[in-house]
Amino acid sequence: MSKIKICGLSTIEAVETAVKSGADYLGFVFAESPRQVTPEQVRAITENVPDAVKKVGVFVSPMSQEVEAIIKAADLDFVQVHGEPLTETVSVPIIRAVSIRKSTALPEAGVPEAGVEEYLLLDAPPAKYMGGNGTVFDWEAVDPAKLPQEKLFIAGGLTPENVASAIRYFQPLAVDVSSGVETDGQKDLKKITAFCQAAKEETHVSATNN
Template sequence: MTQIKICGLKNRAAVDAAVAAGADYLGFVFAESPRQVAPEEVRELTQEVPEEIKKVGVFVSPEEAEVEEIVAIAGLDMIQIHGRSNLTELSRPIIRAFNIEDQETSYFFNYPHLLLDAPPAKLMGGNGQTFNWHLVDQRRLPKEKLWLAGGLKPENVGEAIRFFQPRAVDVSSGVETNGEKDHAKIKAFCQAVKAVDRQEFI
């Protein structure tokens, strides 16, 4: 079963919509971004989230002390790192973001989770940009570690899953309207992922 991460959540209504739609992971951005939230807000927003749904903090080129302080305040379960960073071990499992320009950077493959994203644009992630999937050397991708992002939306996530067979898919701008989380799109995205999984078992 392909797992689902809804990222860039900023308010209780969006968190509730992601939980109700069947998300496995909730993503909260602590890097500079229109979606940035404070760790205290995340703790408040997720007080009633079921324990099996994991809270992921998103960072860009962070320092270890900064990450660990936010982990403790926000109550995070996982840490997603974009940009330049030598951090390989923290108090929570790391999801290391990389893109097609990093394919020869072998150290990425030492992480427990790998997030294949579009190359950075205005922001390190959440830009809504797809990339040429055919430029990825899938022979080197450890599928059991692979998370997929980069311009995913309800209309193309099924095709992306069939192409890459990732462990998880990650969406932010693809479930937004005018920069805000669209609850109907969140539901449609999760339904599209689950539809592919059902087809695989038929």
């Protein structure tokens, strides 16, 4: 049963809509991005978020000390790392983001010998920013059967229109969207609701058919 992550949140209205629509993870960008927020902002807009909904901080090539400070300041439950990976553990689980190209060698997320990451996120190659660029990677460049589906997040150009296809193809732990629920660069509350509804409907269909 695939869960839902709404990323790049920066307003209380978008956070509340994501929670009410059934999102399981809320993503907050601490790297350079139009969606960049501060730990103080995250604290303020997530004050009433239920404990069951997990807060994810998104970083690019960070230092462990920086990440740990923001975990505490923003009260994060997970961190998502693009670019250079962390070489040390931090106090919450790490989601390792990998940009998919034809020649990409995937790390074995969840295998202790592979590093400190516990989860794997597949994303499109970076454009101006490491993520949230609204482009879909070549799904057929990876074999879902070789992926740790119970630890797998799928991102990269997902929308309310194609999220069902992503769930059918990858059967991931979670699907992750940012620009696909925006209009003119701002979170669109109707699109957030539509994305969550489409993901939940496909998850229900997949569960019924298995």
